[in-house]
Structures are given as C-alpha cells and as structure tokens.
Amino acid sequence: MEKIKYLTGEPDAAEFFKLFETTGWNKEYKADINDLKGVLGNSWYIVSAYAGGKLVGTGRMITDGLLHAMIFDMIVYPGDHG
Numbered sequence: 001m002e003k004i005k006y007l008t009g010e011p012d013a014a015e016f017f018k019l020f021e022t023t024g025w026n027k028e029y030k031a032d033i034n035d036l037k038g039v040l041g042n043s044w045y046i047v048s049a050y051a052g053g054k055l056v057g058t059g060r061m062i063t064d065g066l067l068h069a070m071i072f073d074m075i076v077y078p079g080d081h082g
Helices: 013-021 033-041
Strands: 005-008 045-051 054-063 069-076
Touching: 013 033, 013 054, 013 069
Parallel strands: none
Antiparallel strands: 005 045, 045 054, 054 069
16 A cells, blocks of 8 residues: 655645546536635645645645634545555
C-alpha cells in the first residue's frame, strides 16, 4: 500500500471537484468548479491527502477567528488508493 502524503493549503480545484463528485452531494448542490474554487478560497485551513500524486482526501475548516470553528467536507476517495 502506498504511503499517504498530507499537505495543507488549497488543493487543485479540478482535483477537488473530481473528489467532491465522488460523494454524491453535488446532486443537490449543483456546484461547478468555480463554485468550489470559492469554497476552497474561503476556507481558513485545508488538509489534503495524496496517494501516488492523486488527491484522495480532504477536510477543511472555517472559523470566526475567535471562538468557533467548524470542519466541513471531510472526503475520502471511495476507491482503491493503491
């Protein structure tokens, strides 16, 4: 099994869009890649997981910067990671 590499910061929007599509959430949201670029840009902190250079997981946090933070879009690619 290939080792997972974790990085902080925004992942590539196209890769994030592909991963987001695996959740089935977009049937309701109907977000396009530009919408998701905005989602990523407005996040306070993002952790992405890569296997073989492929984005296989993400989690992002938004916060008021003082008291509260929430974690959103915890996504793990549902297929084989190698």
